[in-house]
Amino acid sequence: MKVNLNLAVVSLCCVIVVVMRVSSKNMMRAVQFREPGGPENLYIGEVERPVPGKGEVLIKVKATAINRADTLQRKGLYPVPAGVTDILGLEAAGEISEIGPGCNQRWKVGDRVMALLAGGGNAEYVSSPEGQVMPIPSTLDFPQAAAIPEVWVTAFQLLHAIGKVMAGETVLIHGGASGVGTAAIQLCVQAGARPLVTAGSAVKLETTRNLGAVGNFNYKEDDVVAEVMRATNGKGVNIVLDCVGGSMYETNINVLGMDGRWVVYGLMGGGNVNGDLLRKVLAKRLSITGTTLRSRSLQYKEQLVQDFSRLALPLFENRTFRPVIHTLFPLAEIGRAHELMEDNLNTGKIILQVEESTGKEEL
Ligand SMILES: NC(=O)c1ccc[n+]([C@@H]2O[C@H](COP(=O)([O-])OP(=O)(O)OC[C@H]3O[C@@H](n4cnc5c(N)ncnc54)[C@H](OP(=O)(O)O)[C@@H]3O)[C@@H](O)[C@H]2O)c1
16 A cells, blocks of 8 residues: 555656646746836746747747837837737747748758747747748858847838838938948948938947948937038938937928938837928928838738848848847846837847857857
């Protein structure tokens, strides 16, 4: 009887160990927040590892990044699109660890990839539609790759798909030292257009100048309208890439030339306009287009990612383009990363390292 009891206890222990092994295999670390609010609410929690659905691949994340949308979501000001995980993170770089059902064999386990995500990147694993995954150029490590999907694909969309930039045109880029701005400057130069930028400090403007911006204006000190008109011989710019909105609207209507295109993709300066906006829109035949990327259809995002992969990735491979990184934090320091971004201190991207290895230590 005693022997039987001992056997029962041993068997129970074995079952518990097996169950723990299985369940820990299905768990992962991910950025979580207790309730909407400040960066102090962020923590690393244990959650279930995603299972790749039809047409999806699972990525073992080595590096990811933060974006303004994450800070807004954390504050409860950015509703997660329907059907999307509420884990933060719009981009990630790592290795394919599993192929979901119905994939078209484009990827295999172990491939080095980066992905444009609707969410879920700030975690050890993320599931992504296979069409939103891109190969990492051989010249880049994981943190550099994690700096690309969201801001570079956005900038590519703003300039080409929406702004229809043409060689010889002039583009004014607000937030020139931001993640999107540093990408947009390089894409502009490559398109044969002239980038002018605004930013809020001399240090940031030094970086934008080095990236190829031909006019670099401090919107806190300079008369931006006068400077832009001087830089364009009084003609004004063809395109404004505007992530500021309300506080910059007068500048924008004054610097845009005839038939100018005003692309609104962020509202860091608020959404209110209060003045005779439409008179100049009419007189200059301006067009105003608002755009968001996260909420676009799968099909739209996949096409954009394919276009970007074809036209822009080779230029990372030959080092014409370079992702601009401000800081690398371990994933656990997610709160500090959000603070840095909300204090407007970053030039380029803030990266989170999920694993210490960069995957290319020699770079
Ligand atoms: N619509 C889309 O699909 C889409 C996609 C991605 C990003 N976005 C938007 O694009 C913008 C840039 O994103 P990001 O991740 O590249 O940003 P980021 O790296 O955090 O940089 C944003 C920079 O903008 C400047 N800024 C902040 N508030 C400002 C204001 N009121 N007036 C003028 N400049 C201001 C700050 O630099 P200074 O020191 O120069 O002031 C700040 O560092 C955000 O608004 C984001 O939401 C939109």
